[in-house]
Amino acid sequence: MASTFAVLADPSRREILDLLRERERPVGDLVDRLTLTQPTVSKHLKVLREAGLVEVRTDAQKRWYRVSPGPLAEIDAWLAPYRRMWEKSLDALERRLDEIEGD
Amino acid sequence: MASTFAVLADPSRREILDLLRERERPVGDLVDRLTLTQPTVSKHLKVLREAGLVEVRTDAQKRWYRVSPGPLAEIDAWLAPYRRMWEKSLDALERRLDEIEGD
DNA sequence: CGCCTATATGCCAATCGAGCTATATTGCTG
């Protein structure tokens, strides 16, 4: 998991993931939707691939990329022990709102 | 949320958060537990503070740091739409295991 | 006030990462 956070730290890569979450896409499709050159997009895809966050399928010259969510599940697991902390805060917020509503 | 991932990308900072998750701690306590110098730890704490991931309480010369989980909840929200993707995979895995068990 | 403790800040060196342009590679098609 070590480097998954580092991979997700880049906004362009998160944007790519968000696009691939909708559907599988070839590289050119991503280039059209981002304000980055094709080589830059390919480089980000390589990083995402090596981190296990996307997978490729070859179809003639096209490479169809799709999300591979495994590492995201590990991030989720890292978050788990913190989750109760903000749930507690949210509960407190809810109670406050209930109080106000009660007035 | 933009930069929260970048802040979490550094392993030292994640380690600091993990230590603070157990309990509130003064800076010197963190320095003792990490292989970093005091100025470096203070610098990481500054980054965490500015990202809203920790809060400080002053007590004479000591500064007690604790986790402030708000930004983590935002990470969790970003993950949400992906969650069904790996839950689906886990479900498939479970079904496979059930099949094997059924043999 | 002088000194000690605890923490923060300034400055520097080294490294890393993102983006670009130019070029290589791979596969189809006439």
Place this chain on the structure above:
DNA sequence: CAGCAATATAGCTCGATTGGCATATAGGCG
């Protein structure tokens, strides 16, 4: 095979970031 389309790689630059050492600041204490 020539040529086009789609993608990948190489090489470069610039800016950001990490970590350390030295030093400043702030708060007790004798």
